[in-house]
Amino acid sequence: MAARHEEIADALRQAIDLGEYPVGGMLPTETELSARYAVSRGTVRQAVAALTAEGRIGSRQGARRVVLGSRRSQSFAELRSFAQWAKAMGHTATGRVIHQFRRPANVEDAQRLQISPGEEVLQVLRVRGLDGDPVLLERNVYAQWMADAVERLPAECESVVQALYDDIGMIFAYGEHVIDAVAAGAEDARLLDIRRGSPLLRIRRMTTTPAGRPIEWSDDRYVSGTVSFAVANSIGSNPLARQSGQN
Amino acid sequence: MAARHEEIADALRQAIDLGEYPVGGMLPTETELSARYAVSRGTVRQAVAALTAEGRIGSRQGARRVVLGSRRSQSFAELRSFAQWAKAMGHTATGRVIHQFRRPANVEDAQRLQISPGEEVLQVLRVRGLDGDPVLLERNVYAQWMADAVERLPAECESVVQALYDDIGMIFAYGEHVIDAVAAGAEDARLLDIRRGSPLLRIRRMTTTPAGRPIEWSDDRYVSGTVSFAVANSIGSNPLARQSGQN
DNA sequence: GCAGATCACTTGTCCGAACAAGTCGATGAC
């Protein structure tokens, strides 16, 4: 089912996690791997490129590849969906809609969703919990063509992404995230049951379909100490970028 | 000098930034690009793979590639070095060492730097400023073999990374970052000239040499509202991972 | 008019080959 290079990448990931290739040690050469898995060198290179992008191994021309670490990021689905991530981590996720209404798009909405100002959008405010405690306040703005499907969702929806997939086959494919820290406002504090001014980790996100059509953008605020984000980078591949000011 | 596929990637980035390929529009086919740049299809694929990893374009089997956005992450150097990033953004960076001393490694140091507990490490506390205002508090722990070079640095060093490269040719190659939000403690507040309890964006980082040898780890705390981080992801490639609790 | 089948086109996967460029240990000169 999966491509051969993905199978090999998985095998290598597992071997690293099991300590077969210890952290700080070296990976076999491309030639040896291509012999072991009976594939061409190009296929092996595709597999190790994936691990390099994940930050699991380091690579330099002329020298053998080095194992930098294990246990890293999971699937896109787990990042996109709070519920799916929680499940994979062995926690239980909850969700509750506080309010939800349609309004005309302002300039910010229009720019982010690539629509015209004034076009109708759906704004939703949700509180998400982890093992019973509220940890995340989610302010979403959906494009109009998504609004009907979102309004059909129950108020206590566990996984929005899963529900939308089951309902209309919607796939969330791409996302951009901007991360910073803010102090909890009055509303934030009340809904998350914390003190006003407490630090919150804010993720502003934009999501599109596989065809690049914007679906929604959102402002997620995590209670400090409950959730953190990890990213690996290297010369030649760094997904994370620093930005100044608000943006 | 640069590899052909990197030249092509740069040309495509520029074309996107200039609006030649508008956001939401489509990229030429691989066949057309390979003809235009007189390279094989494989080389074109390497170039567009880079843009895909950056989140600039979306890609699905069977359909043309879609332009998702422009202006994204810069080089690894800009992420690793506060000064180089500031310079590229048109700001001026400052740096000042508050204190600096050697001490035996505790268990946390030993684990992160892959050394034995008790081995000597160098701890440094720096305040970094942007255009005159203090925005970042940096707590670094360097491995012993780096300590001499770091101690030779002037107290008012603008770019630590640059200075270490000039001095001993040290290259920072790989990094792992864990991001969360914390409240400013008493020391944080005093040195950054903010109120105690103000939200700070915390980045805990581990850096290694090209050969995978740990150089240092650090705890960076950014004043809220001054700096944010951006990351793009997609199905099949997501560098960012969510983590629960402290870790 | 509409739903399904068809088909040209595009991207994904994989192969095998060749050469360039860099690393690292061994060898040898000083």
Added chain:
DNA sequence: GTCATCGACTTGTTCGGACAAGTGATCTGC
């Protein structure tokens, strides 16, 4: 003993080809 040179080895780059798999517009039959 130290340092420069050398050479085997490894990864990086690029080519050209072939086929598989998915998309989207067109065409066809009802």
